[in-house]
Amino acid sequence: MRGTPIVSKLLGIPPQALFGQLLIGLINGSFYALLSLGLSVIFGLLNIINFAHGAQYMMGAFVAYFLLQYAGLGYWWALLIAPLLMAAIGMALERTTLNRLYHLDHLYGLLLTFGFALVIQGVFRHEFGSSGLPYPIPPQLSGGQNLGFMFLPNYRAWVIVFSVGVCLGTWFVIERTKLGAYLRAATENPALVRAFGINVPRMITLTYGFGAGLAALAGVLAAPIYQVNPLMGADLIIVVFAVVVIGGMGSIMGSVITGFALGVIEGLTKVFYPEASNTVIFVIMAIVLLIRPTGLFGRSP
């Protein structure tokens, strides 16, 4: 690490700023990865882009807030309950509405989830306004470590480690287990998998629930960092769409790696060229599309 201050001195950037932005980049990258992972899993099996993903992320954070406010249940309970609750709501939504659209063009699924996102965000904005509600960092994770070249808050380190763990776990389940094999097979050819006696509709419901749960999990993780806000998922989800396009839709590892990498790139852009930090991910998407229309890790459709 002795070399790093020299590097940052050469570039004329104070090391605190550089590492600070790198850390923020990794944090954002964690959320990009978790959200694009959920989108990818849903897209793979249902062939719809879940526009409600941002709203589900926001609702995850709100569930954490409600649990603390009205039930006295803290962060760790929220980390367990919010994803399960949102997964249940997601499955109910899939059973009652989304499953009526599978015989139609996939665009209708997108429009339906977009409608849900508008309703959910509208209701929360109506109830709670546009200003954020604070959510405390759990006491076990408050404080931080002084690493010499920067100060690392414990909670942020936890978010990164936990997100990587969840992403790897999901990857393992899908790529290395029997259940995952069924899932991948159903993605390729649902009719054939059904003919083998596997309940594909139930698998679709569970998959949608899993994706919604992942979004809620990301929401709980985000609650202590960003404030709990009805619109916290609205703009974020568009960035995540771009991440999914860059990574290649339907690729699990692709969306995870791309998520973290783009978070870091965005953080670095904030240090070196702040004006472009909002657009850099979209610019990268345009370039990737020019070179590889199916995304970095995607297969040709």
Place this chain on the structure above:
Amino acid sequence: MTSSVRAELEDETTAAAPRMTLRHQAVAFVVMVAVLAVLPFFVYPIFLMKALCFALFACAFNLLIGYVGLLSFGHAVFLGSAGYVTAHAAKVWGWPPELAILAGTAAAGALGIAVGALAIRSRGIYFANITLALAQMIYFFCLQAKFTGGEDGIQSVPRGMMFGFLDLRDTTVMYFVVLAIFLAGFLLLYRTIHSPFGQVIKAIRENEARAISLGYRPEHYKLIAFALSATLSGLAGGTKAIVFQLASLTDVHWTMSGEVVLMTLLGGLGTVFGPVMGAFLLSTIEHYLAQLGAWVTIVQGVIFVVCVLAFRRGVVGEIARLIRKPL
């Protein structure tokens, strides 16, 4: 689009008697013009002009979703950026309104070619995703660029004298100019849909592989349709900027892209008159809900859900089904 959507859409190309089709569409057109000519004497004309701009915008959008089968989720940038260029030309450069609107329209067309060239290489959901992301990029550009005025937008744009003799400060004159622009755009789109070019884009929508085998290059047709749609969206945006004397971030934001999808869906995808109907219906709803803040979003969302689940033909599509004639 897959075959299932085709079944949902009423398509005049398959109508058995084309001459009959033309006749009752002509009747519907005359009724529409008559209503629009009389309406400003009964209804607040500023509101009508807003609805007309949105109607043109929705018609332009419908060319893509209804006839090429491409869902663009970033169409607001063409509306909004044309608004900025028009407002800038009229206010800072002092151009007359007709040239300012033309400049905005041309800018939207150029932007449409650039965005279209990137996006048409993909289809379906990918296309929607990519147009949305590119639009968000342009939104952030508009937020940060100097000439757009950031959060304030470009305010108090002069309406000026059109062609040197039409005083647009007079609301009635302004209204009929907007109506003329809308009708010109509407007829151009109608002509496009019923031209040989329109037949080819519908063929591509129905079966792209077969269109290729017949010697057509889908990318060219899709790009031209995309550019035309963007240009006419720009015409709507430029006109809107002159009417309201304002170009703002609202018109570039993705919520506006969602609104135009909703207008077209509510009126009827792939119908000639549907987008106009949808634009007027949604503008009316929003007009009455405007004071209620977040309720606008909730109601829009509910309409989306209801339309997708139970009302996929839209208002005009349902009427067309009842009278068994495409509209």
